[in-house]
Amino acid sequence: MKQQTVAIYPGSFDPVTNGHLDLIERASKLFGHLVVAILLNPEKDGPFFPVPERVEMLKEVVGHLPNVEVDTFKGLLVDYARRKDARVIVRGIRAVSDYEYELQMALMNRQLAPDLETVFMLPAQAYSYLSSHLVREVASLGGSIKELVPPTVEARIRAKVG
Ligand code: PNS
Numbered sequence: 664m665k666q667q668t669v670a671i672y673p674g675s676f677d678p679v680t681n682g683h684l685d686l687i688e689r690a691s692k693l694f695g696h697l698v699v700a701i702l703l704n705p706e707k708d709g710p711f712f713p714v715p716e717r718v719e720m721l722k723e724v725v726g727h728l729p730n731v732e733v734d735t736f737k738g739l740l741v742d743y744a745r746r747k748d749a750r751v752i753v754r755g756i757r758a759v760s761d762y763e764y765e766l767q768m769a770l771m772n773r774q775l776a777p778d779l780e781t782v783f784m785l786p787a788q789a790y791s792y793l794s795s796h797l798v799r800e801v802a803s804l805g806g807s808i809k810e811l812v813p814p815t816v817e818a819r820i821r822a823k824v825g
Contacts, residue, residue: 670694670751670782671744673736676701677711678816679721680798682790686755689784691728698747699725703737711799716819724813741776752781757791 672690676683676699691697701717712720718733725731736743744752752772754765769781786793793811802808802820809817 668694668751669696669698669747669749670753671698671700671740671747671749672753673700673702673740673743675704675710675795676717676721677795678717678798678812678820679724680790680793680795680812680816681810682755682757682786682793684724684813685786685790686753686784687725687731688728689786690753691731694751694753695730697728697731697753698749699731699733700740700743701733701735703735711795711823712819720813720816720819723815739775741772741779744776744779750778750780752779754781754783755786756783757786757793 670690670693672687674683687697687699699721701714701721703714714735718735721733725733734747740752752769754769756762756765765781765783769783772779772781785791798808798811798820801811803824808820812820
């Protein structure tokens, strides 16, 4: 079962955090192939990192996981999942506050593609407060993000915000 199952972990990853990485490592142990898929969203204004740089950072931090692929997608997630032959969508839930939005997305995706299962996973408790948004904010206000993101991401953020 594990060998054949393709799972997709979609998101913005702007940038990838230690919380994302923790979830990727956990999911890579459960599924035969895990696709980390970055949404290409030209309408979402003001991305911190352009998508190609997000791809680069993700590829650097998942290099030790042979069954993990990094890709981008546009359009509906369920259509992309079908093209990738995926049966599972993985999403992380940190706190109760994530649940409502995640439930809505999961049920909408189920409406669109009944055979595709959404699996919610919990990151390590140490990362339950962590988000890309807060990392960007703390870094741009001069706070330390050393414990929050992989070293390559920290270096790139530092180079950006000075
Ligand atoms: O990291 P994010 O920003 O919470 O990820 C959201 C994402 C990319 C998973 C979601 O916006 C998405 O799947 N977008 C693709 C468009 C789509 O399929 N929309 C309908 C899903 S309810």
